[in-house]
Amino acid sequence: MHALHKMLARASGKDYVKEGEIVKAKVDLAEVNDLYLQSIRSFYEMKGTKVHDPDKIAFILDHYSPAPSIQSASNQKAMREFVRAQEIKYLFDINAGVCHQVMVEAGLVWPGIILIATDSHTTTHGAFGAFGTGVGATDLATIMLTGELWLRAPEVIKVEINGKLKPGVMAKDVILHILSKLGTDGAVYKAIEYTGNTVENMSIAERMVICNMAVEMGAKTSYIKPDKKILTYVKERTDQDFEILETDEDYHYAEIHVFDVENLEPQVAIPHSVDNGVDISTINEVYVDQVLIGTCTGGRLEDIEIATKIIEGNKIHPDTRLIVIPASSEVMEKAIEKGYITMLIKAGATISSPGCGPCLGTHQGLLAPGEVCATTSSRNFPGRMGSTQADIYLVSPATAAAIAIAGKITDPRKYLQI
Amino acid sequence: MQDIIQGKGIVVGKNIDTDQIYPGRYLELVEPEDIAKHAMEGVDPNFHGRFKSGDIIVADKNFGCGSSREHAVITLKAAGVAAVIAPSFARIFYRNAINLGLPLITCGEILEKVDEGDMLEIDLKIGRINNTTKAIQIEGEKLPEFVLDMISHGGIKQYHIKGVGTEK
Ligand code: SF4
Numbered sequence: 169m170h171a172l173h174k175m176l177a178r179a180s181g182k183d184y185v186k187e188g189e190i191v192k193a194k195v196d197l198a199e200v201n202d203l204y205l206q207s208i209r210s211f212y213e214m215k216g217t218k219v220h221d222p223d224k225i226a227f228i229l230d231h232y233s234p235a236p237s238i239q240s241a242s243n244q245k246a247m248r249e250f251v252r253a254q255e256i257k258y259l260f261d262i263n264a265g266v267c268h269q270v271m272v273e274a275g276l277v278w279p280g281i282i283l284i285a286t287d288s289h290t291t292t293h294g295a296f297g298a299f300g301t302g303v304g305a306t307d308l309a310t311i312m313l314t315g316e317l318w319l320r321a322p323e324v325i326k327v328e329i330n331g332k333l334k335p336g337v338m339a340k341d342v343i344l345h346i347l348s349k350l351g352t353d354g355a356v357y358k359a360i361e362y363t364g365n366t367v368e369n370m371s372i373a374e375r376m377v378i379c380n381m382a383v384e385m386g387a388k389t390s391y392i393k394p395d396k397k398i399l400t401y402v403k404e405r406t407d408q409d410f411e412i413l414e415t416d417e418d419y420h421y422a423e424i425h426v427f428d429v430e431n432l433e434p435q436v437a438i439p440h441s442v443d444n445g446v447d448i449s450t451i452n453e454v455y456v457d458q459v460l461i462g463t464c465t466g467g468r469l470e471d472i473e474i475a476t477k478i479i480e481g482n483k484i485h486p487d488t489r490l491i492v493i494p495a496s497s498e499v500m501e502k503a504i505e506k507g508y509i510t511m512l513i514k515a516g517a518t519i520s521s522p523g524c525g526p527c528l529g530t531h532q533g534l535l536a537p538g539e540v541c542a543t544t545s546s547r548n549f550p551g552r553m554g555s556t557q558a559d560i561y562l563v564s565p566a567t568a569a570a571i572a573i574a575g576k577i578t579d580p581r582k583y584l585q586i
Numbered sequence: 587m588q589d590i591i592q593g594k595g596i597v598v599g600k601n602i603d604t605d606q607i608y609p610g611r612y613l614e615l616v617e618p619e620d621i622a623k624h625a626m627e628g629v630d631p632n633f634h635g636r637f638k639s640g641d642i643i644v645a646d647k648n649f650g651c652g653s654s655r656e657h658a659v660i661t662l663k664a665a666g667v668a669a670v671i672a673p674s675f676a677r678i679f680y681r682n683a684i685n686l687g688l689p690l691i692t693c694g695e696i697l698e699k700v701d702e703g704d705m706l707e708i709d710l711k712i713g714r715i716n717n718t719t720k721a722i723q724i725e726g727e728k729l730p731e732f733v734l735d736m737i738s739h740g741g742i743k744q745y746h747i748k749g750v751g752t753e754k
Contacts, residue, residue, distance in 0.1 A: 232614065
């Protein structure tokens, strides 16, 4: 069995789970974000009265933080009331940040857990050796009702990544490259495990980026075998005991793909698909109206750090605006302490409060028809960040910073002393 | 749910994502009738002109990719989409559709055998599609027993209300 199958076996009280089998798994943590008032509605529609286990549920108000409309404010109000009435243990309100960063910082994620959230990017938590997957509101409501969810044990694809990344090339570039090769349906219904020396050398934040975007290939979940780096981080944040489940030696992967990223250059996913990644050197003269540095794939401390390094001593281009949104209040606090935020403001950046921001086209910087945006977020579908007639280019935080100064798509290595 | 679904085929492209099916800027809406107004807005601004309640969407691969938003299924259901046929579906969309009782048929060769406006007849139990305009039969994948069972209960909500999924 793969480690992921062992997690499903443990959660469903079985000794063995085979691929394709549908199991009823006990869920260790169910998370609802503020897009999903329907979870509460479905809970009551299913005649729920009391949630199954209030200690295993978290509500995180991140997509509309703070509320930009009366409707979203009303939805959040209903959620707070539900949390109080049901004595749900975790509520992260509008001051907290993006769910995938907040849960990790709060010590709610550790190896081997089944983590289900109303968010497709829950694959992020494979970086911690957890089984994380996204579902819709009614699935989440059934977990609140029963503590369990039906899951099909996925086949696993191994993606081995080797080579030392060149300065200015980031995890985002790696995953955009992989996506451009495997495609948006490269792993539908399956899981992706990342291995190889590039992954071993990646920071936790970088591992979260590649696991996060596994879902852009259709993956159900992702996995990186937890190492010392992960265990040290997790143990600093929780006292929870856990057992590391290992993949059996003879486990047979559905597919194996090997990538050498030693000479990879910064990547840009051009509109309107995440698998449109190309080398930055092939792009000429694309002028950019708005740059976004933030979200669950580009708003962590090291992302803001490299952006600051690149922007320091420069000004944001007069025809471009730069929006910076730290992924969580913890990231915001550290970025302030280190002086990054002051520096970015002086250069002309707009800083917004931690959360999803304009990533999914709800508020804090939507795009007008005909505008061009370069963003560290994970999706460039038509209409994702506002008008369907806007063009979205996906880039790394380093590239985004370079674009903010140059006003057009630019190789970040131009601004790094290398 | 009926076993036989009849309707006109409306053909759309590949990788139709949830932002195209239901744009994020309307996610705060919660009433199905409000949600229905924005169905497929990002696919074709004229979709409402092409589509009538009871029609069947015929799509290319990876329909429903992207986010976990259940609104994508709610909007299609509330707009009157009778079923969706595609060579493949994104997994969260698939789960949401089954949970809410929107029939999905996986069929690799559907686009070669259907043109916009053809009349289709789907036999859900065996996964067969009859293109009555062209007088051809197309074999799709039969839905797994577990899924058929859930659909026969009227979706996951009924399934739980009747206590099928709750072991107490
Ligand atoms: S930052 Fe963007 S991708 Fe991440 S959870 Fe928020 S909306 Fe989704």
